[in-house]
Amino acid sequence: QVQLVQSGSELMQSGASVKVSCKASGYTFINYAMSWVRQAPGQGLEWMGRINTNTGNPTYAQGFTGRFVFSLDTSVSTTYLQISSLKAEDTAVYYCAIPSRFCISTNCFHFWGQGTLVTVSS
Amino acid sequence: QSVLTQPPSVSAAPGQKVTISCSGSSSNIGSDYVSWYQQLPGTAPKLLIYDNNKRPSGIPDRISGSKSGTSATLGITGLQTGDEANYYCGTWDSTLSAGVFGGGTKLTVL
Numbered sequence: 168q169v170q171l172v173q174s175g176s177e178l179m180q181s182g183a184s185v186k187v188s189c190k191a192s193g194y195t196f197i198n199y200a201m202s203w204v205r206q207a208p209g210q211g212l213e214w215m216g217r218i219n220t221n222t223g224n225p226t227y228a229q230g231f232t233g234r235f236v237f238s239l240d241t242s243v244s245t246t247y248l249q250i251s252s253l254k255a256e257d258t259a260v261y262y263c264a265i266p267s268r269f270c271i272s273t274n275c276f277h278f279w280g281q282g283t284l285v286t287v288s289s
Numbered sequence: 290q291s292v293l294t295q296p297p298s299v300s301a302a303p304g305q306k307v308t309i310s311c312s313g314s315s316s317n318i319g320s321d322y323v324s325w326y327q328q329l330p331g332t333a334p335k336l337l338i339y340d341n342n343k344r345p346s347g348i349p350d351r352i353s354g355s356k357s358g359t360s361a362t363l364g365i366t367g368l369q370t371g372d373e374a375n376y377y378c379g380t381w382d383s384t385l386s387a388g389v390f391g392g393g394t395k396l397t398v399l
Contacts, residue, residue: 202388204334211291212326212334212377214388228387262333271340272322274381274388279333 169193171263171280181289184251189263189280196244197221199265202276203237203248207259214274215261218246253287260284292317293378293391300397305368309394311361311378317389321381323361325354328375328393337376338363368398 174188189201202217216227218237225237239246250257260282267277294312301307311323323341326334336345338354341361353364361378378391 211393212328212379212390214379214390216387226386229385264334267345269339269343269345270322270324272324272381274379275322275324275336275339276326276334276379277336277339277345279335282333 169265169267169278171265171278173261173263173280173283176284176286178286178288179253181253181255181287183253184249185253185285187248187250187261187283187285189246189248191244191246191265196241199267200273201237201239201246202264202274204262204264204276205259206262206282207256210259215248220246250285253285255287255289257285258287291392292382292385292389293380295376295378295391295394297392298395298397300399301368302399303368303370306364306366307368307396308365309363309376309378309396311363311391313359313361313380313389315359316384317359317380317382318356318361319359320383323354323356324379325361325363326377326379328377330374334377365396370398372396373398 170192172190197220200217203215205213215231218225236249262282263280264276266275325338328334341356342354351366375393382389
């Protein structure tokens with residue numbers, strides 16, 4: 168069965184960097200782009216962008232350029248989200264998500280990671 | 290301010306029916322498929338509806354989705370207390386070249 172397993176919660180200092188991982192299993196890793204979604208405390212879902220797992224080409228949404236980097240290691244079926252120069256407003260749960268073969272739209276998130284809470288303290 | 294507009298909250302009694310609206314524009318709902326997600330407290334979102342009106346395996350048929358023009362609607366019949374959650378619509382916006390979500394709707398089953 169398809170699983171996306173993310174790394175654990177992180178408590179970080181303002182100005183530091185953090186790297187969140189998302190390990191995929193149960194499907195052919197390069198078949199689906201991996202999206203990242205942010206959810207700030209008490210807020211809604213925000214699409215951050217995605218990475219083409221076949222080419223490694225990332226696409227970033229407005230507001231997620233510069234300090235946010237998507238990367239991947241196909242040898243271990245894992246994608247990464249790195250955030251640098253952390254700010255208090257980066258405190259959020261970060262999810263990875265993919266579509267499935269059933270979706271016509273590529274923006275259909277059928278499978279989700281469990282989420283990684285990143286807390287930034289000043 | 291979300292690109293897609295949802296009511297902040299809806300409520301209904303157990304056993305009743307509720308609908309949640311999602312309003313957009315020609316660059317998003319009007320030109321792509323809509324998905325709906327349920328998020329229970331402290332958990333990851335769960336796909337309820339994809340491609341406007343299709344249900345993934347395991348989603349009961351009391352859950353339905355529809356789309357007309359630049360709006361979409363999620364319907365839930367036979368409400369149960371376990372349906373209390375936040376619900377989000379989502380699609381692709383061709384102007385922004387980005388995925389977009391609604392602000393979310395909190396469903397309360399009275």
